[in-house]
Amino acid sequence: MAQVEEAAATTPVPDETSAVEGVPTTESASSTAEVEATSDPSSPIAKGRGHRVQKVGTVASDKMQKTVVVRVDRLVLHPKYRRYVRRTSRFMAHDDLGATTGDRVRIVETRPLSAKKRWRVVEIVQKAAK
Numbered sequence: 001m002a003q004v005e006e007a008a009a010t011t012p013v014p015d016e017t018s019a020v021e022g023v024p025t026t027e028s029a030s031s032t033a034e035v036e037a038t039s040d041p042s043s044p045i046a047k048g049r050g051h052r053v054q055k056v057g058t059v060a061s062d063k064m065q066k067t068v069v070v071r072v073d074r075l076v077l078h079p080k081y082r083r084y085v086r087r088t089s090r091f092m093a094h095d096d097l098g099a100t101t102g103d104r105v106r107i108v109e110t111r112p113l114s115a116k117k118r119w120r121v122v123e124i125v126q127k128a129a130k
Contacts, residue, residue: 068095093119102128
């Protein structure tokens with residue numbers, strides 16, 4: 001009987017761990033996650049967003065209020081002739097910065113803002129020559 005009491009007394013009891021060895025309790029796990037999230041503002045945990053697609057294009061039209069049409073060009077290899085062909089895509093983007101026709105802008109995808117608008121102007125890369 002004395003040997004059982006001595007064995008129980010000498011066995012260390014892990015503090016702040018659950019029944020499984022080495023797994024912290026929910027309180028300490030959540031506090032470490034909060035510390036990590038607040039320490040690095042560029043971490044995806046702090047923002048709550050993943051990587052968003054960005055494109056650089058030229059403003060084709062600025063005739064709407066707070067909306068611009070951005071033309072994004074890309075080069076695609078032609079399957080038969082093996083020459084590069086320019087393909088153009090047009091995106092409607094929300095513009096709070098005041099971009100005008102001819103400006104090079106960087107757009108980022110966002111939630112649907114209207115029926116056709118799913119992009120937002122982040123920065124004006126280069127102003128148009130006047």
